[in-house]
Amino acid sequence: MFQKILIANRGEIALRVLRACKELGIQTVVVHSTADSDAMHVRLADESVCIGPPPSRESYLNIHQIVAACEITGADAVHPGYGFLSENAKFADILAAHNITFIGPSGDHIRVMGDKIEAKRTAKRLGIPVVPGSDGAISEEKEAKRVAAEIGYPVIIKASAGGGGRGMKVAHTEADLEVALQTAKSEAGAAFGDDAVYIEKYLQKPRHIEVQVFGDGAGRGVHFGERDCSLQRRHQKVWEEANSPALNAEERSHIGGICARAIADLGYSGAGTIEFLYENGEFYFIEMNTRLQVEHPVTEAITGIDLVHEQIRVASGGGLSVKQEDIKFNGHAIECRINAEDPRTFTPSPGTITHFHTPGGLGIRVDSGVYSGYKIPPYYDSLIGKLIVHGRNRVECMMRLRRALDEFVVDGIKTTLPLFRDLVGNPDIANGDYDIHWLEKYLAKGE
Numbered sequence: 131m132f133q134k135i136l137i138a139n140r141g142e143i144a145l146r147v148l149r150a151c152k153e154l155g156i157q158t159v160v161v162h163s164t165a166d167s168d169a170m171h172v173r174l175a176d177e178s179v180c181i182g183p184p185p186s187r188e189s190y191l192n193i194h195q196i197v198a199a200c201e202i203t204g205a206d207a208v209h210p211g212y213g214f215l216s217e218n219a220k221f222a223d224i225l226a227a228h229n230i231t232f233i234g235p236s237g238d239h240i241r242v243m244g245d246k247i248e249a250k251r252t253a254k255r256l257g258i259p260v261v262p263g264s265d266g267a268i269s270e271e272k273e274a275k276r277v278a279a280e281i282g283y284p285v286i287i288k289a290s291a292g293g294g295g296r297g298m299k300v301a302h303t304e305a306d307l308e309v310a311l312q313t314a315k316s317e318a319g320a321a322f323g324d325d326a327v328y329i330e331k332y333l334q335k336p337r338h339i340e341v342q343v344f345g346d347g348a349g350r351g352v353h354f355g356e357r358d359c360s361l362q363r364r365h366q367k368v369w370e371e372a373n374s375p376a377l378n379a380e381e382r383s384h385i386g387g388i389c390a391r392a393i394a395d396l397g398y399s400g401a402g403t404i405e406f407l408y409e410n411g412e413f414y415f416i417e418m419n420t421r422l423q424v425e426h427p428v429t430e431a432i433t434g435i436d437l438v439h440e441q442i443r444v445a446s447g448g449g450l451s452v453k454q455e456d457i458k459f460n461g462h463a464i465e466c467r468i469n470a471e472d473p474r475t476f477t478p479s480p481g482t483i484t485h486f487h488t489p490g491g492l493g494i495r496v497d498s499g500v501y502s503g504y505k506i507p508p509y510y511d512s513l514i515g516k517l518i519v520h521g522r523n524r525v526e527c528m529m530r531l532r533r534a535l536d537e538f539v540v541d542g543i544k545t546t547l548p549l550f551r552d553l554v555g556n557p558d559i560a561n562g563d564y565d566i567h568w569l570e571k572y573l574a575k576g577e
């Protein structure tokens with residue numbers, strides 16, 4: 131087992147990883163920018179190293195500084211959290227070259243899945259169903275028209291290097307295609323420095339369903355069921371559930387089994403998420419994330435298994451603590467992402483939290499790095515906490531969520547809590563009857 135883990139992240143996820151390390155008796159080092167000196171994870175860690183000024187480029191994305199922090203403190207492993215360097219293959223390679231363990235998959239696996247065209251090809255080869263579309267990158271309008279005619283409109287043009295919902299353009303007819311292709315290419319080039327794009331069928335009413343997988347790096351793969359992340363705004367997840375209200379046990383074990391076998395065949399190591407769109411009973415692979423996800427706690431709630439413990443165990447060579455047959459799904463869990471944003475316009479609302487009171491009681495978990503008197507810096511994303519609620523079934527979970535939202539107090543800044551208070555009373559949400567477009571339509575109506 132590791133002696134000392136360096137946590138290369140901030141906010142709630144840095145605290146989440148720190149908690150797992152403490153439970154396992156592992157020493158912790160955190161790195162932070164000058165804007166985060168007062169952060170909770172910095173206060174609670176055994177050691178902390180300031181690695182640079184507020185802009186992420188110069189601190190949380192600064193590989194040299196992070197490697198230097200490992201060397202100075204003698205950390206033998208790095209947990210990257212999510213975002214920042216968590217899917218940076220070069221970072222994984224550099225750590226390996228310094229004999230520091232990257233708590234995640236190999237640089238090669240990150241590289242394959244980080245390129246969406248390559249990821250889709252690999253998924254297909256491993257027997258995972260994919261969205262119909264082009265086999266590779268498309269650059270010519272003529273070729274785009276041919277593929278689109280073959281799969282049928284509407285189609286979506288996506289950046290191979292994409293992420294965070296950027297660089298996607300929908301074309302409803304052939305007349306839209308040229309503009310969509312050119313805009314997607316130039317947006318992708320500007321955002322990712324790589325303008326390769328591909329085309330796939332645009333599904334009209336899908337749900338976003340993703341499977342949590344784990345590989346032990348020695349040819350064994352398991353799945354931890356699925357999460358339904360269909361409630362999205364601008365392709366960003368807002369509310370996540372496990373299990374999906376749309377799947378039955380048979381579908382769950384069918385798609386889970388396909389994913390677990392694929393992970394085993396790949397020889398993958400650590401946590402991963404295989405994302406699908408789900409429509410009319412069919413699954414269509416869209417991408418794989420090679421890291422821990424923001425929404426992992428809903429899976430932990432229904433399985434009772436700490437996924438960060440498992441990541442650390444696997445990375446240290448100790449293997450998974452569970453076999454597929456040990457993973458049972460118990461009850462229902464929902465996560466609400468609480469952002470420091472105006473609940474209607476979604477403009478960021480940094481500032482000082484004058485009062486922070488979290489709900490409690492059976493089935494409630496709050497993952498957050500903020501506290502009363504904490505000043506939210508304006509440099510990073512606006513997630514200030516996650517409310518995760520568990521119940522014996524979805525109805526109980528929703529009742530508990532409603533009362534937990536009533537108890538939650540965040541004063542001094544605007545947050546998205548009022549949005550969740552509205553959603554929890556909505557009949558479609560109560561029935562689990564929503565697709566990936568539901569939330570945008572609801573917000574457009576201004577209800």
Ligand code: ADP
Pocket residue numbers: 261286292293294295296330331332333334336338362365405407416417566
């Ligand atoms: P990113 O990596 O940028 O998050 P994804 O490929 O994961 O991109 O897609 C993000 C979201 O975009 C999906 O959850 C879904 O809402 C939408 N989306 C992606 N591909 C399609 C598609 N073929 N049809 C309809 N919606 C799509």
